[in-house]
Amino acid sequence: MSEVRVRFAPSPTGFLHIGGVRTALFNWLFARQQQGTFILRIEDTDQSRSTDESIQAIIEGMKWVGLDWDEGPFRQTERMELYRSHAMKLLEAGQAYWCVCKAEELEARRKVAEAKGFSPRYDGRCRDAQVTNPPADAALRFKAPQEGLIVVDDLIKGTITFDNSAADDLIILRSNGYPTYNFSVVVDDALMRITHVVRGDDHLTNTPRQIPIFEALGFAVPRFGHLPMILGSDKTRLSKRHGATSIMAYKDMGYLPEAMVNYLVRLGWSHGDQELFTRKELIEKFSWNHVQTSAAVFNPDKLLWLNAEYIKTSPPSEVAKALVPLLEQAGLKQEVAAVSDEWLAQLVVLVKERAKTLVDMVEWVKPYFGQVAPLEEEAAKKFLTPAMAPLLQKLVTRFEAFPSFSKQTWEESFKQLVGAEGIKMGALAQPVRVALTGRTASPGLFEVMEVLGRDRTLFRLRTGIERASRG
């Protein structure tokens, strides 16, 4: 049994796309399950579109979702000699030939063919021309087989058959000496001893182009697996117009990496009715034959629900840690510095079933920093009325009698007052809520008091009374 070696091979032409993350994820899961090797390879042979910032974005994104690689990142532009020498091997073996057709000519001929209703493939003009003294700007073409069948046993889609009569003589070395995608992948996948090439569905038709190159080079052909695409709500390929597609955009919107992983893996893979998976479970349970064969529509609602689940069930201290940078961004840098990690975790517990994202959570958590409750004008106007002042004063007097805060005793005392006054719970609770949090919606009152502590609770109640007296 040979060791499993898989790779994720993005091209650095933008941010890391969530579709890319999903592809990486399936590869990573398989590698971890099989105790194989996961390789990160940057396909940057298109020097006009590749950027260093994109490479950084890929690395940053991979790290954020916790997909660690065992080898790499390799950059194809650092491996040019390898592609050239293998291309020369094909030339010497008579399996490749120089093509002197100009790019513009090819373009024009393709258009003519298309207009006549023919397949827009290369017409093979230079195939038998035997160009032995190529000009500097000649391109090298692979002599693709013209008959026979290529049968691929796809890990996900099963047996797929392609007819070689439709095969094209691909350019493998451009006139500028750079290899093309279909050639550099083959050389790299072979040299890196990749055992399973798992990539997006959009590469399916590249497979019959690549297999003959593996064979011509004398390399073992790996297994292939083609993941279905992710679609937008209108069932077209997911793009910016459907919303955020960059993985880091989701970080910024307050999503947890574990939620992203869980969502992305369930989009196209299932394990019975299970919805929530730990990473360990994912590694254990992952299997190719439960990967869906059809494309899936990206559903932001379900992602949001999952994120809320993870906010509720993740260790509060970890959620707090992820929350801190967002609090700082929201202008609470000093306030955050003044409190303990434990208190922050307590704060997370207080609001965690109300916040669906960390960005939400920032809003929920704001009222609990600082001495004074930031009163919402409308709330204050409605509940902190002169008529309420005496009642609130009675409550404060009761609370002041307790030397320290106790949820149980304070709650009992509160209810006794409500009973004695013959009013409804809400009649007292809402004004108190506004005094304590400045808002009409908050977590349970006594949980709020607990987080605030005795002193601040009393302080905010007294401030509330002042406001109420003023009207």
Add this chain to the structure above:
RNA sequence: GUCCCCAUCGUCUAGCCUGGCCUAGGACAUUGCCCUUUCAAGGCAGUAACACGGGUUCAAAUCCCGUUGGGGACACCA
């Protein structure tokens, strides 16, 4: 146009390979009710799908063929 892939609730999916247990299950969303000091969360209930047409079979969501519909690929992009 040519080639390839795909087809279960609005969406993600279970079931399909190895036909009967399917009166088609779960989840998100949605609707109603319950809980309740507010807002959530939670609980319960409801609406909602095998694309269509032929076969094969005692029996088809499951196997076969066709139609339709969707997606992808056809570059000196990856």
